[in-house]
Amino acid sequence: MYNPEIETATRAEVESLQLSRLKQTVKNVYENVSFYKEKFDELGVKPEDVQNLEDITKLPFTKKQNLREQYPFGLFAVPMEEVARIHGSSGTSGKPTIVGYTKNDLKNWSTIVARAIVAAGGKKSDIFHNAYGYGLFTGGLGLHSGAEELGVATVPISGGNTERQITIINDFKPRGICGTPSYILNIAEKMEEMGIDPASNGLEYGIFGAEPWSEEMRATLEKKLKLKAVDIYGLSEIMGPGVSIECYEAQDGLHIAEDHFLVEVIDPETLQPVEDGQDGELVFTSLTKEALPIIRYRTGDIASITRDKCKCGRTSIRMSRVKGRTDDMIIVRGVNVFPSEIERVLLQVEGLVPHYQIHLIKKGTMDSVELHVEIEPSVYEEIDHDLNHPNLQKLNKLIQHHMKCTCLVTMDIVFNVPKSIPRSEGKAIRIVDKRNVATVIA
Template identity: 60%
Template sequence: MIFNVEMETMPHDQMRELQLQRLKETLQHAYQQVLFYREAMDQAGIHPKDIMSVDDIAKLPFLQKKDLRDHYPFGLFAVERSKVARIHGSSGTKGKPTIVGYTKEDLDNWAEIVARAICCAGGKPGDLFHNAYGYGLFTGGLGLHNGVEHLGATVVPVSGGNTSRQITLIQDFAPRGIASTPSYLLNIIETMRKEGIDPSKTSLEYGVLGAEPWSEEMRQQIEEGLGIKAVDIYGLSEVMGPGVSIECAEAQDGLHIAEDHFIAEVVDRHTGKVLPYGEIGELVFTSLTKKAFPVIRYRTGDIASLHSETCCCGRTTLRMSRIKGRVDDMLIIRGVNVFPTEIESTLLQFTELSPHYQVEIMREGSLDRFEVHVEVTRSFMEQVPNWETSDTLALLKSAICLQMKENLGVSIHLQIHAADVLPRSEGKAIRVVDKRNSVQV
């Protein structure tokens, strides 16, 4: 059973009509109920009644994360606090969290969006679904949870952490689907192998993975390790949570956007100009059905592109590329822009390395020093005598540095460690450690 399949296969012109109707309603609601939006539109010389087409959305001012923090905690809510059924927020690791709210209707819509997303990933009613996303203010755990229940499947609300227990429950309960961050699922696979368990022999058939950028090379390791289809799901608390878009199991080529609930744009991150389909820029989302916390042209900070071609799965909705990285995650190494996922793609080409890595940035005089920390696999250590001083390790290090130079256009300082030295993720992986000001990404 696929919920609202007509929404996912609707002709483009009909979808635009529905989006325009809902956009007008959202703008009027936000203008009347939220002082910030009313003042921002008035200052821009635009009124909700001036929006005559979906393309007119480009006339509206942007909403940025700073605006959310400036109006902490409830200043951007569009309903009375007593009508808010639930509050979520960001992790707040860089200050106060950004707070969002949901009415009961918002939660019902979100549950259906996620149910549709799980179907897109290969799920179906009656599935047993292992949910290893964290529960709490983070939208991942409860967002997936409610969608699984709405689908008519059985959810196991394990949350993150306690990896050995996760493995026991996967073995004993025999779930068909699993949700987690990709880095944590790699941790589960690795721990299974350490415990003498063949991860490819579990009951799992599909994984719904997100909350952090990840590469095709990491997908390949996960799919080969578990013998599953691993699809990318996208969402962020400010826009809704998981389910804003998801890859289909058939193509795994671009994430289908729930266009009946969201309008997506890609803009030049410097000028704010809307970019055509296919060009890479910053993702901007406008919600169409949220009552408690509507967002209008929210600049996500995520880097991606949009694509309009109909997918082989039959869905006609606009697709977005997988996230290339975040504007604030981008590293500038001697004038070259590099995202952590690009480093990951290069490293995972080497079978001698585990899929765990970290980038450290430190100051040396007036220059920044970038160190990439990787670790060899346990099998490499077993196969190469005195591996730490061996010619084999020296050749490996040289090959990695050369490949990094060819792929990214930069030279790096590479540190190779023994297996199991680098930290493992139980949620979002910390890929970049900035020791210049103790900021972690």
């Protein structure tokens, strides 16, 4: 472990530290962020009203829209001369949400990520291949700083230029790799096209995140690359990658860095807490951030938590892997479906590659789903390049049956020839909404 004193702390020790830091954070935002002072005053809440962790429910929620309304620096709690770095979201649906870091924030973040890399199986002697994008996106620099803090030899290759990535992996033989799962799969497939066995490169662990991915995708990556694939979680609004991480021993829930973040799970409709083990919306409060402390941030991510001790020995609360997002949930004829559920079913079907898109369309006045899937090259050869081949008609019915039984939605299956569904060098584009204006959801 990287920080055994906190990673194996008792629940009483963790909660005592959290309460102390929560009180400091609440006092800080009330005194230094006008947005929070106004929200607190509207609710009739003062910093001294927070006397235990349960009192957090007295405090207001923060949503992404609030960050956009305070664009660019309205939520900063320190003057600009104390800000050491600025990051932001991709801004695909408007201006990016902007977040800032003091030098101490960056130090804490590096320590959190170093701890995460060790949990994933990393060690100081490693070469670490970082295929996350660098820039405003927190993934690349977040993993980079943590890897340097740990002391591994970091390869800052970023995303894109896949053939160059492969050359570097073949020549450097890194032990660890990180990136979005869809892009790492893209690298593995490109290796196969080039006659290179993806399992021959010496990779032992991969840290994948920034997009929802299923257990079936994990199995595919582990089989192709012969590594242990662990899930990492984070949002720029909270800190960036490293808020939680799976351990390589169990791969059974993501250990939350509780000394820096306080987690809640709420019903997104009633906004009330749900029981441990029950799915709900993750809500995080930062406990140590200086530049942009955040109170009860509604992530939009659906997951559950458990307080059971992990077999790795860590005692921290673990969150389940993210099932989906409240804003990417598809509602078709009253049925709620997450893309991750579709992926889980799809990757169990033989003859298809792990690339797909969900097209939302209108049939008359009714919402419908077209599931675009891609045929394996060997299958495409077997059917003589005929997308109307009887074998595909059988496969169509099989997929429809599985989707109806699992997701409770009837979907039209559209077969695509090999390599025709767009590959991503970052986050995969899974949903294309054609019902009104063509809107893409990443």
